[in-house]
Structure formats: structure tokens, C-alpha cells
Amino acid sequence: MNRKVTVVGGAGNVGATVARSIANRELADVVIIDIADTKAQGIALDILQACPVEGSDTRVVGGSDYALSAGSDVVVITSGVPRKPGMSRDDLLSVNYKIMQDVTANVMKHSPDAILIVVANPLDAMAQAVYRLSGLPRERVIGMAGVLDSARMRTFIAAELNVSVENVTAFVLGGHGDTMVPLPRYSTVAGIPITELLTPERIAAICERTANGGAEITKLVGTSAWYAPGQSSARMVEAILKDKKLIEPCSVYLQGEYGVNDQFLGVPVKLGAKGVEQVIQITLTADEKTALDKSAAAVKELTSVIGV
Ligand SMILES: NC(=O)c1ccc[n+]([C@@H]2O[C@H](COP(=O)([O-])OP(=O)(O)OC[C@H]3O[C@@H](n4cnc5c(N)ncnc54)[C@H](O)[C@@H]3O)[C@@H](O)[C@H]2O)c1
């Protein structure tokens, strides 16, 4: 039997990009669930009709009925309102929490064994909401943010040094908000830390652009980004379905790791068939730890507002 991935909110920008990426690469059968019923059907049909061109035999269906999604292996939750220029992700807290309540109940009813990847913003708070509402073990509720933030940082480093993005690794930890923590010491070009290759001023500029990466695109487009977020989510799905043991920063429920207790925050983890298979602990300088603590406090402020 084929593996099955459901994208809730899949008629929207990020969700359709995730669905298309999974279908193109024949990773699993894809179900698009969205309150926009006919749009979900139409997007599913459009992606399905791209499959012959891609040489993919993926089955893609869509609609508003969660029965279509029954027994999914992975569910990606992209349902949520995106921000507009001038807004912060945190402004979406209440409206998207209501959506998480509706969606999580339906997902758990039809796919109780799934691994859930949360994408809606504000990311860490929404992931924590889904974790609490679902009652799933922490290994199976994962927030997508660090893959995207690190990809942005890799893009900027590669452009600055005129090297292939394939040579560049980057780590961005913390909450997916204004307090995110890019880590230059752990960001490398062909294994060489960028602290050896760039001036502190250039590194500071790259970190700042990374932290503002979402706002930069929102200002240009009028709504938030979807191609890089969609690809980043699909990479996490692939790591799980292929049991790749891939190490990427993701938002996960911490229980003492990095000195953070009982809350979601972005840290490096190992992604495999069981979901989060390990939280990777790296040493931080005092300044890095202070920045991470500040970011954790910002996430906690949000989760306490919605009581999760
Ligand atoms: N974590 C990240 O890095 C990241 C990156 C990009 C976007 N986002 C967030 O992802 C969310 C989606 O962004 P988008 O650009 O795709 O928005 P969008 O408006 O294009 O799509 C959202 C979709 O969700 C659907 N939806 C709303 N309520 C629903 C419900 N109760 N059940 C099912 N479907 C429902 C809508 O009909 C719509 O099709 C936003 O909250 C955005 O902030 C997060």
C-alpha cells in the first residue's frame, strides 16, 4: 500500500506547494484538505495533471471531507491566515489558534497514527497548540521553521561569497519570530565556519536579513512567502517517509534540553520514520544561550496567552 500524506490548508499557497513537491517526487499519495472544498478539488486535479509530465504516478485528491485523509502517515498543517505587510506573525495568534483547534480534532479522528508537521504561524505557539490538543507524544508533532530560516541564511551566505549553495550549511535556532537565533559559528562553507571567511559586520548583516527574511518577502508580495516554506516542509516529509535520519533545525517540545522546559523551540533534531528521533545538543556560548533564552521567553509569552 502506498504511503499517504495529507496537507490541511492545501488549497492555499504553502499547502499547494507542499502537495506539488511531494507529488512531483512520488513520495506518497497526496490528499489536499481545505475548507475551500471546490478549490481543494481543483488544485488536486491540477497537480495530478502535472504528474504525467513529471513522470510521477502519485495519486492526488482533494476536498473538505477529512474521510479522504483517513489513515495518513504524515499530515502537514498549513491551514492558517498569513500575515500582510506591516503585521507580525504574532498578530495571527488568536485567529490561527481557532483553526488549529478545528483542524487537530479532525486530523486526530481520521489519522490517529500520523506524524504531524505544523506550518501555521506564529509557528512555535501553533505547534505547541497542536501538541497539546492532539495528546500525541512529542516525537510526532514537529514545527517547520528552522529548515526555512537556515535555507534563507544559506542563500545569503552563498551570494555574499559567490559560492554554490551546496557548499553552504547554516543553523538558525530559537523561535520563528523576530528573536530567532542565527548561529554563524555553526554555519560553514565547505566545512569552514563563516566566522573565518567574513567580517563581523557582513555576518551581522546576513543574520539580520535572515531574521527579517519573512517580512522582506511579505512586503514585496503583499502576503507571506510560499515556495521556500513549501519546499522546506516537503523536505521534512521526505526525511520522515524515507527514514533519512536527517539533521535539521525544527521546532520541538523541549523537556530540559538547552535548559528549556515544557515548551516548543527551534533546535537541531534528527528526523526519521518515528518523527523526531533525537534532539541534538550543541554547545552554545554565553551570548548564544542568552539569545536562545530570550527567544524561548518570547514563545512562552504567546503560549500563555492561548493557554497551551
Ligand atoms: N512556518 C513557516 O515558516 C511558515 C512559512 C510560510 C507561511 N506560514 C504560515 O502558513 C499559513 C498558511 O500560509 P499561506 O500563505 O499558505 O496562506 P493561504 O491563505 O494561501 O492558505 C491558507 C489555507 O488554509 C485554509 N484554511 C483556513 N482555515 C481552515 C480550516 N479550519 N480547515 C482547513 N483549511 C483551512 C484556507 O482556506 C486557505 O486555503 C499562515 O499561517 C502562514 O503564516 C508559515
Ligand SMILES: O=C(O)C[C@H](O)C(=O)O
Ligand atoms: O513571514 C511570514 O509571515 C511567513 C513565514 O513565517 C516566513 O518566514 O516566510
